[in-house]
Amino acid sequence: MRLSEVEFRGYKRLVEAECNVLGKVIALVGPNESGKSSVLQGLQWLTDTPRHLRIQEQNRDAPPESETLVVRARYKLDEDDIEALNQLDLDVEPAITAKTVTEFRLSRRADGTTVTGITTEVQRSTHIFKAANAQIASVMALLEHSESLPDDERIGPVENVLRVGSALLNPSDPDWTDDRLENLAGTLDSVDTMWRNIEGIEDAPEDFAALREQLVTLSRLIGDSINAGRLGEPADAMRDALQQRVPKFVLFTDDDRNIAETYPLGDEALRAEAPPPLRNLLYVAGTTVAEVWGYLDRGDTAQLRTFEKRINRTLQARLQPMWSQSQLTVNIVLNTDGMLEVNIEELDSPELTITPIGERSDGLRAFLALVCFLIAAELSIPPVLMIDEAERNLHYDAQADLVRVLTSELKVHKVLYTTHSPGCLPLDLGTGIRVVVRDTEFPGRSKLSNNFWIRNDPGFSNLLFAMGAEAAAFSAFRRAVLAEGVSDMILLPTLLRNATNTETLDFQVAFGLSSMSASKAIGSVALITTFLVDGDDSGNEKRQQLIAAGVPTSHVFQLPEGKALEDLVDRATYLSVVDGFLQELGHSLDQDRLQSDCTIAKAVDTYAKSVLGIDGGVSHKIIAARLAELGPKLQLTAEGKRFLKKLSAQLVSAFESPYLLQPEVSGKV
Template sequence: MRLVKAEIQGFGRLATGKVNLDSKVIAVVGPNEAGKTTLLRALAYVDNGATLTASERSRGMNVDDSATVVRVQYLLNEGDVAAVEAFDLEDVPQSIWLSRAAGDGTVRESVLPAPRKSIAPLSKALAAVKRAATKKAFGELAYTAPVPSEDGTVDPVDEAHASLRERAENAISSLLAEADAEGPVAPAERRADELRAISHDLSVYGLAQQLAATLGEVIAWVDRADPTAEVASALYGRTPDIVLFGEQDRMLASAHGLSDELVANPPASLRNLAGMAELDLGKVWATFTNGDEGERETLIDRANQTLAAKFDKAWNQSKVTVVLKTEGATLAIRIKQNGNRITQFDERSAGLKMFVALVAFLEVRGKTTPPVLLIDEAETHLHIDAQADLVNTFMTQQQAAKIIYTTHSPACLPPDLGSNIRAVVPDPDNEYRSLIKGSFWDGAAGFSALMLAMGAGAAAFSTARYVVLAEGASEMLVLPSLIKSAVGVADLDYQVAPGLSEVAPEMYPELDLAGARVAYLVDGDQGGLDRRRDLIAGGVPEDRIVTLGALTLENLLDAESYTTTLAKLLKECNPDAVVPDLPDLPDPTAEVWPSFVERWANEHSLKMPGKRIVASRLVEDGCASPSDFGAPILASAHAELQSVLKRASSGATS
């Protein structure tokens, strides 16, 4: 299950807003006091059971206790769908919304499409009724009135039996006619009591047993409980918790002096680690007061064995575990790697230290389903290199389903700037409110939009940064993944920024200010060639422009990965439509693929997802992979870009 969207209404500075959360790692940026932390608090509100005080509700809005202040949407995966398969639903569930009201601590669930009993069994039952409702069957229901006996007495007429044939014929013929006219569900529910009485009488009198059995199937379908609540409950139980990973939980010191005060109130991060180790700090401290060194060593040895077993399950990249050691009255934390090498905890990378704290945090809370993790001011106490290492850990870790964090630091941004950044900025029309922006790249080029969103100055982005200015946000999203795959590297030594397609040609000479060392990349279609001409006319040196050796970037994708992603998005964009299979894509040299698919979608009256959304999903699902045709073209573009950037660097240095 994947968290993809949040909607907020009346929550602090966020009076109204929507945010796309469909990325594994999301950095929330914005000026000081804009409301970045409020966004995290709103997300955490979904699962924390709290209620909003009057001061926590948006100023100038009437946010009563029953008002929904936060909604989040999860998209289901195959495992989630399989978990509710036994409910035999008419429509396969695709998503679940969780919502919270301002003054109510409970979570409300809403599954889409709304769970309904499968209609197929009812239709089958009605077809069986139709086959069983023959003249012969109705003939069995004929009633012979009692005749007088020899003494002249007459038994009373059995009214139920006498009317049975007429009632059965009328009810069944009406049921079948109405089902043909308006569908089977409403007529079956409307006539359920009538059919129930007829079925009962058929059984009492032992008549038309096949007809009675088929009516029983219709009644059984009607009597089957509405699955809405049970399906919602089952899926809610599978949603990842949204939890705040606070500074006290993630800042784990290398050593802790044991004392009565520390044992009574240990730092949160140490309490988590001791809990994971199943180590009673009070018992360890008692061995110092009673002098029982053997008991102390036994407690620490057991704790280290427990940590080794648990970290072995959590850390699948290499053999890393935490080792506890007492040095005098100090409890020291060490890292053991590959079973033998032991190092000081504070000598290790910021990413590894956060990983240790995170594993302990989740372990003591019994989080078996990877949660959505919220981190406020992730760069706190970290120098620039450590921030970059921390972000790399965010991108590769498997303990959390998603990490959403705030930062003020350009060094703490994720590598792919397009899909992984959201901005919270002050509302220019209301000093008490802020706006959430997921697409703040529009209308600007390079890093200028990001600098504006962060409240950062140009100097913050000018530290020897290699920049490739591409046409739009979709290139910024997909190009890094495609090139890394094509040339077989883990990271690129340049960042991709959008803007060429969104800036007037007369502004092109100013784009060099958006990064320290800049190369330009344009598509190989007519639009790209026109843009190249405009760049040169605007004063950009021709030798700093690289032309992609294909019509457009999408044409370099693996065709199956591209169409699979498009098919998923088309179903999400058109939930009430039957989306046909996508046609085979044309030869990548013949036509621009996005134009081809958009034309096909228009012919079928389907809403198309935007290029930015497609690009984001390609990266998120791991489908941003090049085709055999595209890989050498991407490798060539990469080599050209590196050459341009090195020349630009040499020129800047000289």
């Protein structure tokens, strides 16, 4: 399943706040004291051991009632979830598919009660109940056309039993209570008694044999109905099964962050309350502080070295697979004076270099602490990793390293983190930023926003405003592509990743080129900025302006002639997403009525306005977000894939070539 949305109703400042969290890595940004940390803490409470909401966790102005669903997480189901549901012992209609079971919800009330929900069309199958009722009708018809059967007391009260059974087998009644099942079992006993009574009647008319055969069939159908009724409500069974598959929210705290270079285990106070990073590291090594101290305290050097070798071998086996770019492991040294040393060993170095962890980069140390934290959590399902102030104690380069680690090197369901630093933002800005903003009407409340482009300012100024950061802090930031619109910023990273079969990009995409002058665009985004314009006349004009302002042609790129970014997406995929959006609005898409002499996005807009009467057309931003949500499954046109692969290589080359502006001079030869 995929975590898709989070909601808060009365948790600290979050009285009525929700946002989607569809990206793989989500950064929560906003001014100080806006409630960013509260988002993480509330989600941690959601999947922790159940407990009531403490007074200090409730909003002061609008405290939630005990039955209020204070925190809720929504999940979209994937193929594995559907397969797991199909393994349940259920008799349902329609079949369990990705279309009939679409969402799972996990909530917690203020009193600590966990509540689950599911969006599904699946119900208990009624075919067996209908078949049993049809059989009752057949028996009643036989009785109606027979002169001897209804009056023969030797059989029993057939008609009364059948009327009761028909009511109990009502297919439109979904509630199979214990009383209902017990009463139906009584009906079954009566039916069995009646057909056995017929067997004992000598010289019975032919009608009796026919009735016996019908009652035997009815007995079997009632028995099957009882078994079906005992299976339990399908929605309840599916909710229980899906709850077991929910990824836990785990919060990586300040106490978990820093693995020290040395630990004096001779210090009794340290052993009594060992720092979490040390406990986590030793857990990964398959040992504990107490066991390590036991070997140190005994003073048997041979045993100590054997033990040391064993724990280091365990560390290597468990940590080495976590490094995607380097062959590294942790090497623990146990000194006889009680000092435990933590080193990094380079397995791919010819010299097998070992260095104290304190001499390695902050980013590497943060990653190691994260990995140990996650392994020590002992979670069979990859969790949602949460980090408050991810940039803490990390310089700019280390922040960039951490972002790359969070994006591609951790085996987690999703990453949610807060940050104040522009240097610690996700690489995919269009899908990876959520803003926590103070409510202007209620000072004690905050809201969550799915986007940071609520103001009209182009480039990164919207984001800086949302973060409360100084623009100057961002002017010396990473590499960036400045595209024309918001939808380009959202969609381009996914298209480039899919075209090149890569998981991450080493640059970011901003928007606003369509509404920003060339001179302003050049200096307001990053140290090395490249530009991408559409393939229309406006794009031609913007390209010429940038070149005239001094940007090298090697840093200005243009989409294929007559194309916008959406035209690089497989047409059927694009229109399917649009149709899904329109159906939510009560409309549908007639592809035959789309214009063919313009971009696909403009054709859809024109159709929505002129045919469906949607004044604002179809939001390009919403469609782009839904396309990006498809991730690797988003199909490209053949032309689009070729162009994007070439563009990716050109961008890599351009980012290796910083430039100084060399404006064209009119009249100069």
